[in-house]
Amino acid sequence: EIMVAKEYSKVVGFVPTGWTYEVKKNKFAVRTKDTFEIHLVPYSEHSNxxxxxxxxxxxxxxxxxxxxxxxxxxxxxxxxxxxxxxxxxxxxxxxxxxxxxxxxxxxxxxxxxxxxxxxxxxxxxxxxxxxxxxxx
Structure with missing residues (x-):
């Protein structure tokens, strides 16, 4: 609803979390669904x-x-x-x-x-x- 009202074509989010690294793929997780894209960024409360x-x-x-x-x-x-x-x-x-x-x-x-x-x-x-x- 908000995307339509504000005329956005895509939503991109960044979520700092300690649960992001995909060892098998040697990369960080990105989740995509339709026009939504979430990047899981490695970060914890103990990070800099x-x-x-x-x-x-x-x-x-x-x-x-x-x-x-x-x-x-x-x-x-x-x-x-x-x-x-x-x-x-x-x-x-x-x-x-x-x-x-x-x-x-x-x-x-x-x-x-x-x-x-x-x-x-x-x-x-x-x-x-x-x-x-x-x-x-």
Whole structure:
């Protein structure tokens, strides 16, 4: 549903986990189903934390979802918020801002994306009754 509403053609996820290496194939696990692709990345709670931060910085995801040491059911829990703060500034904040701002417009997202550099797109409106139409 979200993919259709947001006009995404593919979803790619990266899951840091200690259960990823496929010895027989000598490679890391990638799971694919339809337009979904999940990469299982080797990582454990004992791994180098700075390397994880560098990896997140390199990927620049829109969101980081903690799955260890937090209440995964409640993204606003104290522990989850504390963990997510460690990744502030490493994510694609521009994409998050763009998505937030798009919610204020009633213009189809494809049109907004195509004209993102035009600050006036979606701001045009019909004059109300009794109001003169002016060039803006």
């Amino acid at each position: 934390y700075n390397e994880l931060r560098e990896y997140v910085k390199f990927l620049k995801p829109k969101q980081v979802i903690p799955t260890v040491g937090s209440d995964v059911e409640n993204m606003d829990s104290k522990d989850t918020v504390k963990i997510r703060k460690h990744f502030t500034g490493l994510m694609d904040e521009m994409a998050n801002k763009q998505e937030f701002l798009m919610g204020f417009f009633r213009v189809p997202q494809a049109e907004l994306k195509a004209n993102w550099d035009n600050p006036m797109i979606g701001l045009e409106r019909e004059p109300e009754s009794g109001e003169e139409e002016t060039n803006r």
